[in-house]
Every structure is written in structure tokens, then in C-alpha cells.
Amino acid sequence: MRRDSIFYYLFSQAPGLLSELVPNPPANADAYRFDSVAVKEPRFEIDGVFLPPEGKPGIVFFVEAQFQKDERLYERIFAEVALYFYRNRERFTNWQVIVIYPSRSTEQSDLLPHSSFLNGGQVHRIYLDELGDIDQLPLWVSLMVLTTVDEDRAPSEAKELLKRAKAVPPAEGRVIIDMVVTIVSYRFGQITRQEVERMLDITFEETRVFQEVREDAMQEGRKEEAANLIIRQLGKRFGELSEDIQASVSKLSLTVLEELGEALLDFSGISEVQNWLAEHSG
Secondary structure, three states: HHHHHHHHHHHHHHHHHHHHHHHOOOOOHHHOOOOOEEEEOOOEEEEEEEEEOOOOOOOEEEEEEEOOOOHHOOOOOOOHHHHHHHOHHHHEEEEEEEEEOOOOOHHHOOOOHHHHOOOOOOEEEEEHHHOOHHHOOOHHHHHHHHHHOOOHHOOOHHHHHHHHOOOOOOOHHHHHHHHHHHHHHHHHHOOOOHHHHHOOOOOOOOOOOOHHHHHHHHOOOOOHHHHHHHHHHHHHOOOOOOOHOOOOOOOOOOOHHHHHHHHHOOOOOOHHHHHHHHHOOO
8 A cells, every 4th residue: 555655656756657657659659647536436546647838739648557356347347448438538649557566476467358458559468577677777667677587686786776867957866866765665664764875875864754744745735635645545545435434534634644644554454544534634
């Protein structure tokens, strides 16, 4: 779940990644915007989409980062895509789906019912462990692969990415450094700032810490987008949420949503979510 948040932030910071993920990206791929969307009645929470520029109909790209095996993943994805495309047909000329896996073993086992979609050119399945040498990949793609490399290799690979970040424009380099720190913090769990400094040979004067990256991601979006992200994360962990829980989350301030974003990592059941909301609502 935390990895989902990392990918969401990564795509929002670098929508140009679209050109690296599909074989024939649209000519105006750099103008696309990455966002999250919801489809109501029935309610679907779509991980993220690359949307063409406003007023310019184009292909809509749905993105799913899937790091746990889900034997009904494609059933859900194609239901979401079909309904969203139907509701917004006038905005788009076509749809495509990008599914990112750490490896083929994570993919749904029974593919037969979806073979026409999977083999028809509209679905792009990316297996991070098959992309090649992380040092030879485009920088933003290398960040995606860093989330999956073995822990014993992660520090050295992270250092190489920090070196590469110095060769790009400063603003972009700063975001990449922040992402590297975020990913390393995620990979090694309860790691201290001092341990990150020693591991990567950096100081925190050079970069923001993991918590600040998460806060910036929340602050840069609208309150509604932040609430939708939290609802989607809770739904992935505990199943479909009641309307009361969704309404309670939507009413929270950005500051409290940030606190919930941290707290949800420790919840073990929906009752803990309800208790937390009862304590922090009002």
C-alpha cells in the first residue's frame, strides 16, 4: 500500500513517464496530466489515469501498480475502465491500460477470459524485473525499479541514482533525490534519519525527509484528491468502505488527512479505522 503511494507521487511528479511506459505514446504525451478519478453508482476507485489536455480529446491511460497477487484484478480493471470510458466518452478517443508488476509471478493466474484485451494492444503489462539493468534505464524508470531490487543492492543502486540526479536540471534533480530517499525509507522500514544519511552518503540539508515528501504530495493536491487517495488506500486494504467512513474521511482537513495517511499503515482492521475517525472527527 505504501508502494502505491510512492508510484502515485512518482507519476504526478513526472507525467512524462507515459512516454516510457507505452510503445506508441501520443505526440502530446508531455502535456498529459496524472490524476485519480472515481466512478460512482457503483463506486470504483481507479488508481490513477493519464488525462489528455483539457479540450483536446485523446487517449486516456489507466495505470495500476500491482504488487500483490489479485486473482480478480483484470475483472475489476476492465469493469472500471468500461464504466469510466462510457461516462466520459465525449472526452476521449480511445483507452489503454498500463499494469505495473514487480514480476510475472504477481500477475493473475487465469488470463483466458481476458485474452482478447491482453493481446489486443490496449493493455500494456510491465514487469519491473524484466526491464534490464537499472543503471541503463531512463532515470524515472529506474526509480520505479528501485522499489523492487533486493535490499542488499538497494543502497548501492540508490547512490547511483543520486549521482545521475546531479546531471539533470536542479528542480528535477531535487525531486529525484527526494524520491530516492522516500523509496529507501520505504524499503528499510523504521529506519532513522542518521541511518539513511550513512546509507546514502548524504545529509538532510541536501534533501527533504520522507515525511516531508509525503506532506508535499498531499499539500500540492486539492483536499478532495487527498481524501480520495486515502479512501482508495483504505479500500484496497480492508475492502469496500461504508458510505459513512468515506464521508468521514472526506470531511477531514488536509492536516488530519496527513495524520491518517501515516496512521493507516498500522491499522489491522476496519474497526481501528472507525475508532481513529471517531477520535479525530469534529
